[in-house]
Amino acid sequence: MFLTRVAVLVLLATMAQAEFSPEATGRIEVLPESYPDHWVMIHDFSFDHMFEGEVVIIDPLADNVGGQFKGMITASFIASYAHSKKRNEHYVAETFFSRGGRGGTRTDVVTIWNASTLKVADEIVIPAKRITGMPKPITTGLLGEDRFLGIYNFTPGQSVTIVDLEKREVASEIPTSGCGFVIPNGKTSFTSICANGSLMTNQLDQQGNLKASSRTEILFDPEADPIFEAAAISAGVAYFPTFNSRVLPIDISAEEVSAKASWSLTSSEDTGWRPGGLVPVMTDSSGLGYFLMHADGAEGTHKNGGSEVWLYDLAAGRRLSRIVLENWGIALGTSGTGDNQLMFVTNAELGVDVYRIPEGEYVQTLKVALATPFSIHGAH
Amino acid sequence: MNLLEKLNRFTEGASREIARRSSRRGFIGMLGTALAGSAMLPLLPVARASSSGGGSDVPAQTTGIPGDPGDPSSCDYWRYCGIDGFLCSCCGGTANACPPGTEMSPVTWVGTCRNPADGLNYVISYNDCCGKSSCGRCLCNRNDDDRPVYRPSANNDINWCVGTSNNIYNCSTAVLIGLGSQ
Numbered sequence: 049m050f051l052t053r054v055a056v057l058v059l060l061a062t063m064a065q066a067e068f069s070p071e072a073t074g075r076i077e078v079l080p081e082s083y084p085d086h087w088v089m090i091h092d093f094s095f096d097h098m099f100e101g102e103v104v105i106i107d108p109l110a111d112n113v114g115g116q117f118k119g120m121i122t123a124s125f126i127a128s129y130a131h132s133k134k135r136n137e138h139y140v141a142e143t144f145f146s147r148g149g150r151g152g153t154r155t156d157v158v159t160i161w162n163a164s165t166l167k168v169a170d171e172i173v174i175p176a177k178r179i180t181g182m183p184k185p186i187t188t189g190l191l192g193e194d195r196f197l198g199i200y201n202f203t204p205g206q207s208v209t210i211v212d213l214e215k216r217e218v219a220s221e222i223p224t225s226g227c228g229f230v231i232p233n234g235k236t237s238f239t240s241i242c243a244n245g246s247l248m249t250n251q252l253d254q255q256g257n258l259k260a261s262s263r264t265e266i267l268f269d270p271e272a273d274p275i276f277e278a279a280a281i282s283a284g285v286a287y288f289p290t291f292n293s294r295v296l297p298i299d300i301s302a303e304e305v306s307a308k309a310s311w312s313l314t315s316s317e318d319t320g321w322r323p324g325g326l327v328p329v330m331t332d333s334s335g336l337g338y339f340l341m342h343a344d345g346a347e348g349t350h351k352n353g354g355s356e357v358w359l360y361d362l363a364a365g366r367r368l369s370r371i372v373l374e375n376w377g378i379a380l381g382t383s384g385t386g387d388n389q390l391m392f393v394t395n396a397e398l399g400v401d402v403y404r405i406p407e408g409e410y411v412q413t414l415k416v417a418l419a420t421p422f423s424i425h426g427a428h
Numbered sequence: 429m430n431l432l433e434k435l436n437r438f439t440e441g442a443s444r445e446i447a448r449r450s451s452r453r454g455f456i457g458m459l460g461t462a463l464a465g466s467a468m469l470p471l472l473p474v475a476r477a478s479s480s481g482g483g484s485d486v487p488a489q490t491t492g493i494p495g496d497p498g499d500p501s502s503c504d505y506w507r508y509c510g511i512d513g514f515l516c517s518c519c520g521g522t523a524n525a526c527p528p529g530t531e532m533s534p535v536t537w538v539g540t541c542r543n544p545a546d547g548l549n550y551v552i553s554y555n556d557c558c559g560k561s562s563c564g565r566c567l568c569n570r571n572d573d574d575r576p577v578y579r580p581s582a583n584n585d586i587n588w589c590v591g592t593s594n595n596i597y598n599c600s601t602a603v604l605i606g607l608g609s610q
Binding site: 096097098125145149154179181228240242270274275276277347349351 | 509510512535560561562564569570572576577578579580581582585586590596597
């Protein structure tokens with residue numbers, strides 16, 4: 049009997065030993081080489097703590113925090129962000145001060161992050177003059193099939209720094225006096241919006257230096273009905289909404305930009321509806337345009353956001369549907385391709401709501417808590 | 429002394445002082461390039477909610493000046509019709525003064541707000557206070573007269589901590605600098 053008991057205990061101990069294998073320490077997750085199209089990069093500017101900004105990579109269809117939060121990169125002092133799917137890299141134009149929150153020497157850099165490992169692949173020191181302020185989608189722009197990154201500067205002198213992403217160095221600084229922003233156009237050119245309502249286009253040579261510069265005539269009234277600093281870009285045309293609900297299409301397919309006939313977002317039945325918000329307009333991967341709209345628009349309501357998103361066939365200037373939002377929205381984003389497309393709306397409580405598009409079906413509000421998620425970039 | 433009289437005396441005195449120190453061309457040039465403003469932060473509904481009492485924990489204040497009604501620690505205060513940022517009144521400063529140890533931006537944008545007490549429009553200079561990290565209290569965003577960033581002299585999205593020792597944004601003021609067109 050005693051021997052039997054001993055035999056059983058030995059057997060159990062052996063089994064337990066066989067089933068237990070210690071876990072290795074030092075494991076670090078890696079993201080896929082190419083993110084699924086429906087993933088998003090959400091730039092949290094962290095306005096209460098501006099040196100603690102971050103860009104969080106999120107799977108918006110997962111149903112819990114662990115599944116949604118895939119990883120993050122840092123983005124110091126109201127940074128600007130761009131992602132190149134082609135190069136599998138994230139770019140953060142950011143600012144550091146040698147004495148942190150009390151100043152010291154300012155250093156601006158473009159930090160290049162490997163999109164799979166989320167490790168710093170490189171750092172390029174740029175002139176310490178990049179604009180800081182509320183996020184605008186066209187503060188930076190990838191040019192020349194992602195060979196160059198343009199960064200808008202404001203000191204208040206205006207210029208654009210061109211970074212060569214292959215050579216990993218600053219290529220040039222292009223003066224843009226009276227004009228701001230970086231809207232990629234043609235093959236290796238960018239367009240800036242000028243204070244008088246015209247557009248300036250600068251063409252770059254193969255080394256990223258200025259080759260030619262031109263300006264259009266005045267295309268809009270920047271005081272009475274200005275265009276937003278955001279556009280729905282589709283099939284080589286940038287569709288800029290105006291404060292008073294018009295749309296100004298700018299052909300950016302060629303080195304020289306040109307304006308097309310403007311059209312209205314509203315009809316006589318929609319009087320008072322206007323676009324508004326931090327990012328009031330977005331395009332999906334099919335080229336449809338989404339405009340964040342509010343009723344009772346008036347002077348000073350252009351950043352209010354809206355209760356609805358209106359969906360347009362941009363080329364035809366025709367509204368396809370009105371999506372009534374689950375919550376009041378202040379900024380838009382999209383992701384995905386084919387029949388798996390999503391729209392993101394930063395809501396007034398600073399949560400991020402997810403919708404299926406083009407139907408506009410509400411999916412969920414992200415479980416991942418973010419402080420100020422104002423800028424949403426689709427992985428597509 | 430009511431607000432208008434106070435403002436007239438202030439602008440008269442300031443103009444004399446500036447004229448004494450600089451040439452006219454210099455003064456006009458300074459005005460032209462130093463078009464004034466304030467910085468950051470969005471979302472009307474959220475900003476108003478977070479700054480109008482709830483959440484800010486800042487007791488109600490008054491300017492103490494006849495004809496200047498309202499609570500400068502509240503986003504609804506009349507001077508803030510185009511402000512975008514943390515109210516300096518909640519950060520150790522006032523509506524027209526920076527908190528201790530910060531530096532007021534010399535460059536910014538200007539807008540116009542109507543004073544409900546006398547019904548007159550006043551020109552407001554939304555100077556930012558700089559040199560320490562975000563105050564984080566009483567976020568407020570209103571956008572009368574605001575125009576896009578490509579019109580800097582009329583924009584409140586820009587971090588106007590430029591021309592200062594460093595560019596770190598702390599909070600925003602709303603300084604009365606003149607009478608507007610009526």
